[in-house]
Amino acid sequence: MDGFRASKRGRGGGSPRPPGKRGLPIIGETIEFLRDPTAFTTSRHDRFGSIFHTHILGKPTVFMRGAAANHWIYAGDGKYLRNEWSPAIQRLLGQTSMAMIDGDEHKARRKLLAPHFKRTVMGECVPPMLRVARKHLRRWQTDSELGPIAIVPRMRALAFEITATYVLGEFSDLGVELDAFSRDFETTTNGMFVLAPVALPGTAFARAVAARERMFTVLDDLVRRRDAEERSSPDVLSTLLRVRDDQGRPLPRSTIVDELHLLLFAGHDTTVVATSNAVFHLAQHPEVAAKARAEQDAMDTRAYTLESLRAMPYLEAIIKESMRLIPPIGGAFRVMTRDEEYGGFTIPEGWRIAIGPRSVHRDPELYPQPDRFRPERWLDAAENDARPPFSWIPFGGGPRTCLGMHFAMLEMHMVLAMLLRGHEWALSPGQDLGHHNLPFPLPKGGAIVELRPRDAKGEAKARV
Numbered sequence: 001m002d003g004f005r006a007s008k009r010g011r012g013g014g015s016p017r018p019p020g021k022r023g024l025p026i027i028g029e030t031i032e033f034l035r036d037p038t039a040f041t042t043s044r045h046d047r048f049g050s051i052f053h054t055h056i057l058g059k060p061t062v063f064m065r066g067a068a069a070n071h072w073i074y075a076g077d078g079k080y081l082r083n084e085w086s087p088a089i090q091r092l093l094g095q096t097s098m099a100m101i102d103g104d105e106h107k108a109r110r111k112l113l114a115p116h117f118k119r120t121v122m123g124e125c126v127p128p129m130l131r132v133a134r135k136h137l138r139r140w141q142t143d144s145e146l147g148p149i150a151i152v153p154r155m156r157a158l159a160f161e162i163t164a165t166y167v168l169g170e171f172s173d174l175g176v177e178l179d180a181f182s183r184d185f186e187t188t189t190n191g192m193f194v195l196a197p198v199a200l201p202g203t204a205f206a207r208a209v210a211a212r213e214r215m216f217t218v219l220d221d222l223v224r225r226r227d228a229e230e231r232s233s234p235d236v237l238s239t240l241l242r243v244r245d246d247q248g249r250p251l252p253r254s255t256i257v258d259e260l261h262l263l264l265f266a267g268h269d270t271t272v273v274a275t276s277n278a279v280f281h282l283a284q285h286p287e288v289a290a291k292a293r294a295e296q297d298a299m300d301t302r303a304y305t306l307e308s309l310r311a312m313p314y315l316e317a318i319i320k321e322s323m324r325l326i327p328p329i330g331g332a333f334r335v336m337t338r339d340e341e342y343g344g345f346t347i348p349e350g351w352r353i354a355i356g357p358r359s360v361h362r363d364p365e366l367y368p369q370p371d372r373f374r375p376e377r378w379l380d381a382a383e384n385d386a387r388p389p390f391s392w393i394p395f396g397g398g399p400r401t402c403l404g405m406h407f408a409m410l411e412m413h414m415v416l417a418m419l420l421r422g423h424e425w426a427l428s429p430g431q432d433l434g435h436h437n438l439p440f441p442l443p444k445g446g447a448i449v450e451l452r453p454r455d456a457k458g459e460a461k462a463r464v
């Protein structure tokens with residue numbers, strides 16, 4: 001561990017608490033943290049070492065960096081740590097969804113949904129995903145004949161329909177007004193990241209609460225109708241309706257609604273961020289894009305199947321590298337449920353632990369030239385084997401590892417492979433090339449690109 005200043009002794013006279021400073025009374029260092037979380041943690045790690053404490057968002061909070069620290073955190077879920085959500089998210093996310101429950105109940109709920117998200121069953125997702133992706137990319141192509149298009153909002157529409165189709169069923173059969181539903185979905189998500197979750201009229205949080213009520217009513221109605229139909233279909237909703245507990249009881253309808261909303265929420269912005277940033281990185285690195293297109297052009301088959309989509313090592317390396325540099329979820333919080341030692345320090349019960357992939361993803365010892373976008377690093381077996389577990393954590397780890405990880409990887413492979421085969425693109429000049437920090441690390445300019453179709457020989461056609 002690099003040089004640190006120890007602070008007060010931990011309870012019981014054991015090892016000291018992690019070093020750090022608390023900042024102002026009540027608000028602590030919240031403002032500095034929210035202004036730029038990366039700069040905040042980097043400067044304090046430089047000053048205090050690999051583990052430090054601060055006071056943010058109402059609680060003493062410990063930040064630790066390194067693969068071993070990540071391992072300790074993920075291994076502690078359900079033992080000395082429990083999940084913690086912000087008050088705004090607690091109000092807007094369904095109270096009984098998997099993200100909100102802990103221990104055995106959480107384990108049982110994951111087990112129930114796991115059959116839909118296992119790596120081995122992903123083949124079933126390919127045809128509906130392909131249908132939706134084709135429909136959207138055709139529209140991108142037509143619209144791009146008129147001028148540059150913004151990738152981020154388009155990726156939103158595409159990713160939402162893909163996830164919703166898998167979770168709820170074919171959109172055309174749902175009897176749900178899609179535009180209004182997805183608007184309410186976005187308004188609710190925006191409310192999750194406000195600092196003061198007070199629903200005063202006219203605030204983003206009040207709008208989010210109202211949108212949530214409308215959206216949950218639509219979902220509740222959908223669940224009721226589907227239950228009455230008694231038909232089985234391959235979507236997640238069907239499974240949630242079918243399962244019975246030990247005493248033969250179905251899940252309460254409100255729990256099904258909570259779970260559906262969680263899946264839509266957890267699967268949406270994350271995938272939009274990851275895929276949009278990969279498109280952005282490819283635009284900034286034409287030599288990488290050319291190599292990726294060569295991989296696509298050399299494929300034995302033009303068919304999109306689970307096997308062919310998993311036989312694209314260079315594209316996979318691009319996706320991994322893109323999420324290494326810009327992890328779609330910048331962090332999560334846990335709370336200590338008892339005093340516990342780590343790294344020579346006692347961390348007291350009730351303190352919060354911050355998990356953040358950014359520092360480990362940019363560690364020069366794990367990733368030489370860490371700020372460079374270099375997908376090739378993922379193709380070097382020796383380099384990969386030398387990295388300890390939990391050095392790459394865009395999907396988290398431990399009992400709460402992303403449930404939709406294989407689904408998300410498949411979706412990203414498919415959308416990016418289709419884009420690379422059919423198109424070339426360049427970032428339009430004059431846009432802000434920086435990235436937002438919160439709530440999601442998306443290009444500030446929306447990633448506006450000039451998209452040109454490629455012909456069957458892989459040549460880019462000029463726009464007329």
Ligand code: HEM
Nearest residue numbers: 099266267270271274328332394395396400402403404408
């Ligand atoms: C690139 C896309 C994605 C990324 C980077 C991502 C990342 C994550 C991360 C980091 C967590 C753990 C959070 C924590 O430790 O507290 C998580 C949890 C979760 N993710 Fe994802 N996710 C993605 C896509 C998806 C998709 C497509 C779905 C489903 C359709 C999904 C469903 C979930 C669920 C249900 C959880 C909660 C698991 C639990 O609490 O046990 N995610 N995700």
